[in-house]
Amino acid sequence: MQDVQHPPLEQFELDDLGQPAVALMLTTQQHAREFPVHEHRKGQLVVACRGGIVCTVENGVWMVPPGFGVWIPAGVSHSNRVTANGQVCFLLVEPEAAALPDQCCTLALSPVILELIFHLSAQDQAYPADSPTARLTSVLLEQLEMARCEQLYLPLPAASPLRTIAKALAQDPSNRSTIADWARQVAMSERSLARLVKSETGLTFGQWRRQWQLIVALQSLAEGETVQRTAEVLGYESVSSFISMFRKTLGASPARYVRSTGMAKTSAAPTLVR
Structure with a gap:
């Protein structure tokens, strides 16, 4: 995809417009890689x-x-961290x-949706209701409603206790402590910790930790690190055991997933838990 010239608007200015959808493209050279906690009047789709x-x-x-894109409904506080050169x-x-x-939620965006979003980002965002841009935006929103x-x-x-574990895993993703080990560290019984994880996340401890590993793995691969x-x-x-976990979760090997999503080499890893 080629870089194009975009109207000089900030994402918070877009919140004031009344058009059904408005878009803004940014590179990390145009904006800091950290977007602090904030919220929008509009719903926001954050597209990588x-x-x-x-x-x-x-x-x-x-x-x-x-x-892919993360859909964030209107009024939900959030922060975004973009990888270097993203x-x-x-x-x-x-x-x-x-x-x-x-x-x-995370939405898988079809090539049609992506192209429509990119096209919209290059237009005057104060477009009239009867304009070609308005008609294309209508198609975009219709397609977005069907995204998986x-x-x-x-x-x-x-x-x-679970925030303590999450922060420890963020600092050391290679930590292979068992649920019994973690229970001792947070002064709980293994059974009580297992129940707490299930009630708080809807996942077993093993499922929650694997999901954590998947998020860290995707960060690492997006940063250009090798599978090894x-x-x-x-x-x-x-x-091979890592590849097996990755394939079982996302349906493709890490190398194939990187190729299919077009991940590019970047340099500094985001922090998951602050």
């Missing part, structure tokens, strides 16, 4: 065009590889303009 994006809300973290596009959708989810949800999501539990190095970062004893 190059590199990767980590979106954080109060109760979860989403990893956004190229070809490129992000924001699509802001007027409330009630489309039947989109009322909760945050993907599980590139890590629930962040509110309970203090990514497996090492996650503490896998063999590359």
Whole structure:
């Protein structure tokens, strides 16, 4: 995709416009890689065009590889972290303009949706209601309503013991402690910790930790790390066992997934838990 010239608007200015959808393309050269906690009057789709994006809300973290977007409903506080040399596009959708989810989710974006978003980002965002841009935007929103949800999501539990574990894993993704080990560290019984994880996240401890590993793996691969190095970062004893986990979860090997999503080499990893 070639870079184009875009209207000199900021994403918060777009919130004031009344058009059904408005879009803004940014590279990390045009904007800081960290978008602090904020919210919008409109719903926002955060699209990774190059590199990767980590979106954080109060109760979860989403990893956004190229070809995907995170849908954030209106009024939901969130922060975004873009990988170095990344490129992000924001699509802001007027409330009630489309039947989109009322909760945050990751959406797989078809080539048609992506091209329509990129095209819209290059137009005058104050377009008239009877203009060609308005008609294309209508098609875009219709297509977006049919986009498939993907599980590139890590629930962040509110309970203090689980936040402690999450922060420890963020600092050392290779930590292979068992649930019994963690239970001792947070002064709980293994059974109580297992129940707490299930009630807070809807996942077993093993499922939650694998989802964490998947998010970290996607960050690493989006940063241009090799599959072998990514497996090492996650503490896998063999590359093949890491590849098996990755394929079982996302349906493709890491190398094939990177090729299919167009992940590009970048340089500095985002932080998941602050």
